[in-house]
Amino acid sequence: MVPPSSLKLKPNIRARAAHGHPWIFANEVEALLPAEHDGELVEARDRNGRFLGVGIYNSRSQIVWRRLSRERVALDAAYIRTAVERAVARRAEEPARRLIWSESDDLPGLVVDQFGDTLVVQIQTLALEKRAGIVSDVLAELLKPAEIIFRNDAPIRRLEGLPQEVHTRSGGEWEPRWMRIGGFEYWLDLQHGQKTGFYLDQRVQHGVVAKHAAGRRVLDAFCNQGAFALHAARAGANEVLGLDSAEDAVAAARRNAERNGVKAEFQVANVFDWFNDPARAVEPMWDLIILDPPPFAKSRSALEGALRGYKEINLRAMQRLAAGGVLATYTCSHHMQDAELRGVLAEAAADAKRKVRVLEWAHQPPDHPVLATMSESEYLRGYLLQLD
Incomplete structure (x- = not known):
């Protein structure tokens, strides 16, 4: 029974x-x-x-x-403390890192990022919301942060019947400040910026792509705070242009470039419209293009349209790359599997009439661990491609 x-x-x-x-x-x-x-x-x-x-x-x-x-356990303070301890032990010591990644760390719906002495927490399930006080106390006890920011404003909370809110453990405001990540200083607003304040999942790729930037014209499409552009500029790119549709992102990218003493230009633009502008046809070709768009497929039902979008943007990029140029292209939608991404890139290459070789496969870093039995835990994938 x-x-x-x-x-x-x-x-x-x-x-x-x-x-x-x-x-x-x-x-x-x-x-x-x-x-x-x-x-x-x-x-x-x-x-x-x-x-x-x-x-x-x-x-x-x-x-x-x-x-x-898989065993009978209680979701109490002892369980949460043990799960957090194990999650932290699995991570490399870095000033900026993901500490807890939901089901991958046996805490479904809990995401914790660390930025120096500050933790940014997202709670996305009712069970963890009911135990938010325990989560806060355990994190404070084990990691001793100066502040814990609860960024409980993700739209996914609505699917759990949860309200959207942002607050700190102390009850005070966390003041934006310069923080060093991957050798660069970024002006971060962890309490009111996008997501948890910075896209930590791409920090390894910033350096990987920069290896191809020296002496080249570089386009960073969907640049957000400009991390790819900054790394390319410091690596010796001749020219760097970043594009993003969000004015606040472009303003942040310009501020970051000035702070770090690197030369890069940034423009507010819809990347699709920018590529389709007839003016592109008379401009010099690019040597390195980075495509790091937001998730086009936020649900399985949106995948078909997303595939068209990914093909379109990759096709336009391939058409604007010089011979021997490199395309670094990514998707951050877990609904889009590798076979689908590979198919999109193959179709774009065929339409562009370009021979495309794979230089490297890209993946989310180890502090965003993937469960072999849960495809949804793997969401970031990409390719570095060279075009003849």
Whole structure:
């Protein structure tokens, strides 16, 4: 007999959870549990009644169950402390790094980035929201930060029935300041900037791409705060131009370039429109183009349109690259798998009538660990390509 605090998979559904995936969707279970279980731990069993583990439950979410452990555990202060300790132990010592990456670190819905003496926390599940005080206390105890900023303003919180809010552990305001990441100083507003304040997942790629910049004309499309452009300029690029549609991002990039004493220009522009402008046809070709767009596919239903967008932007870039030029192209949507990205690049190369060789494959860094049984934990992928 399955206890009332257990979920059971439907008999005719091939749920990924039966094969190791940590999620169960609402349409995969025989019956939902009462709302009193929302934000608490419940067991899950397959269609034959075999135990799949304990996980956090929320009947208001499409993902009703997220596995916490394959063993029977409690989501209490002791569990959270142990999970945080293990997550930190797996990370290299760096002043800026991701400390906790959700399911990959056995804390579904918890993301923690470290910037020097400041931690930036995102809580994206009801169960962790109910234990936010414990999370805060454990992080303060183990890491002793000067401040903890809770950036609970991600749209995904709405899917869990959670409000959007931003606050600090101290209750005060975190003042923007210069912080050093990857050899450069960036003006960061961790409390009110984008995401957790800086895209740490690309910090390895900044240096990788810069190796191809010396003596070249470099275009950094979707430049955000200008990190790729700054690295290229310092590596000896002859000319660097960064494009972004957000005026505040371009302003930040210009400020960062001035602070670090590197020469790079930045413009506010829609990258698609910029490439399609007839004026591009009479301009010199680029030697290195970086495409690091925001996620075009924010849902599985948006993937078809996203593939068209990725093909279009890569095609335009390939058409503007000089012979021997390098294209560094990325996608940060977990809905877009490597085979789909490779297909898009192949189609763009065929339409551009260019021979394209793979120089390097790109991936998210080790402090954003990927679970082999959870494709969604892998979201950043890309290629460095050389065009004849």
